[in-house]
Amino acid sequence: MGEKAILFGASTLGKVALEYIQETDEGYEVVAFCDNDSRKWGTKFFGVPVIAPEQLVSYNCQIIITSQYDTEIVKQLFGLGIYRFSVFFPSRGQKIKGKDGYQIRKYDYHGVDLKRVNNKIVLRTVSNSGSNTLALYKLMPAEIFKKYQVELISDQERDDKYYYNLITSKAVVFTYPSAIDPSQINIQLWHGFPLKGMSYMSKSEGPGVEQNHLNWSKLDVIASYSQFYTTLMNACYGVSWRKYVVTGMPRNDFLFKADGRKILASILKQDFRGKKILFYMPTFRRTIYGDANGSRDINYLFGLENFDDLSFDHFLDKHGIHMIVKLHPLEESLVVNDILEKKLQNITVLTEQKLKEKNIELYETINAADLLITDYSSVYFDYLLLDRPIIYVPVDLEEYIKTRGLLLEPYDAWTPGPKCLDQARLEQEIIRNFTHPEAYSQERKTLCRIVHHYQDGNSSVRVWNLIDQLMRDDNPKMN
Template sequence: MKWGIFHRVIGLFPQRFKFFVVFVGSHLLAVISILIPKDSKRIMLISYPSFAGNMRYIYERMKELEQFRDYKFIWPVENKGVFGKRENTKFVMYGTVEYLWQLLRSKYIFSSQRIPYWKAKNQIGVMIWHAVPGKRGFWFDKRYQSWVGRLILKSTLRKIDYVVATSEFTKVLFSAIFHIHPEKILVLGMPRCDALFKEKGEALKRLESLLGSKIKNRRIVFYLPTFRDYDRRVTQELFTNLVKDQKFREYLEQRKALFIFKPHPHDEVFVKKYSDEYIRVITNHELMEAGLTLYDILPAADILVTDYSSVFRDYLLLNRPVIFYIPDKKKYCETRGLVLEPFELWTPGDKAKTVEELLKALDEAFENPKKWEKERLWLRDLFFKYKDDRSSDRVIEYFWPLSSVKK
């Protein structure tokens, strides 16, 4: 049962009225929720894409531990049919009464986005943000400068009991961006980064399985662009221009390189499936169907090409070359904007604005992978206190201290 009819009716009214109804209704529900008993062994895990990211790695680790055998894990998803059945795990569809009921009964709510408005005071809301901060957001976001925006922010952030950070430096960033007291911010590490410390050979096998073909003596380049709020078709155009560029294709052949493009989840609708000997496209849907996340295959990359995406910060843990392909830098900075500026100081790799410059940067990365190593290691140590595969364990140990989590 869904409440889609309710949303359609509300949609007929002005924006401010819609906001008022949702805002008041959600907070009223949060008050009522206090009266509903919470199950201390029921954990809701919210991520986007569904069943991925930091929440997925915490979940997989808990499933390995004996003490969580009688816990119930709740995953809100867009499509239950993709995930099948898993022991002690319940998948619920967003926007359904079942989803709401499970949320109201769960003691713990872990999220990589935001904690739902109707989270009650007798629940524990833990936000493990989906990125190491770099872009403007929340209190730095121009979209929230109105009184309505600020009210939304304050209401949203009050629901957060804890934020998980990766270092003392990112702790300061989170405190500023979310206006959260530093005592609520826990430096425990990013659970998804645990996967980066797996053997490269394991990641290669997963990638081969995903692509349905062997990768023999190939240099692997991942292209992972960010989501562009100002124009969702820019990423499509950038990729199309690369595919159509004959020099680019000849370069890949010459270098025996495999160029793997994974669009941001929001951009997948604009990107057509493409596959040839040197260029492949991988989507979140494919990863989901294969039971994988991006971080299960990311260690296979010899070089990362990105732009303003935070993924490069996690990739620093591998200490491999990063290239920043930024034809629209001026436009992006004027619209979304960055928290860490100047851009050049916080991005340890060659910058490219044209395909020709990108090819030159790839040459540098292939021939001299240590070129930006000093800067990479400096930023790695600034962004990450821990350089190991125990971030999931640290999160679990903090909230269940008697667990005695062991590798």
């Protein structure tokens, strides 16, 4: 038998952790669950007894946190005098379901000064694929760097100082849902302009809708694209409109500032001179609870039935086009190897790992694209700032609306570009849009004005100015 362990969090993630430990050689023997829900105390969770947090001090066990409220539980453990613990969490972007991609990491903060640092700001990243916080960090003004201690932390890597930085910071900046500490300044940048339904407006959000509302209610500021964005997001999360401040999104600054072609060539080690570049970026098709959205067949490019990869590769070669496939980080493992094995000459996969190796944010490459193909991904709202052609492949639109739902309908009215549902039409529209990029330009510009209050490369400066105001000593929250 291995080291005795108690899993803190008798929840969905706790169940996954129990199965993970039982099925792998992590070297733990789970003797109990712990949970803050008093209704669970004295019961059994998947055959394992559930105890109250106060009982932890009487056990000589490794405590493994198995909850999305890990930071709050870490603080709770500190209050009990427990400074050594482990955390079970998804790595490489995996979520809730599946045994691959999880890890158990040990932390030891015994003897560490955990007092709040009044000039510390923490920026939380999840990935390098559309991260507003990574963009905010990379575009930090010199005066901010001198004035504050700014820490960029990764929710995927969670190094030894991860919880130390979170707990001792005065301000925390997010791009995803998260539990909120009301004693800190909390700023939500989010990760895109919403087309699909979320939270209250989603058909597949699961049991966390009310918790989402509570967490968003505790936020101090929510960065916004525009008044229209504020209206859409508030339909999803239902908080005071006063929390929203129109700043634009930091990642979009790269669309104006980055040398996308040079950066892309460096990452992929390819020469794109004389080539037209096409990006294919579909949306992720699952919720954080593992529920499928839509019915796109990932065995075919674009989800188009009977799609001929080799024929399409020849088509691209004939017309001097190179296609970059950028999938959501959570979907890469399902598709990338299949594409690579086909050894297509004019199709390259841009992976999360390649971005991380070069410390590149995805949006630093996007202005390399002469044309974008997508389905329901929010990337196209940002791409509007470039006024370049967009082609849509909504192969499962009816099923997607049925399982997830759209905030903006009808779909055709909010998607300024041709819709392609077979390979022949797709190839035809690629050529047509490269030849006549001005097609749909008026529709793109009209939607761009609705979506983006600011159409410049200064959103990071506006967000930093906002954070600077919130960090001042005369901020009522901090007195």
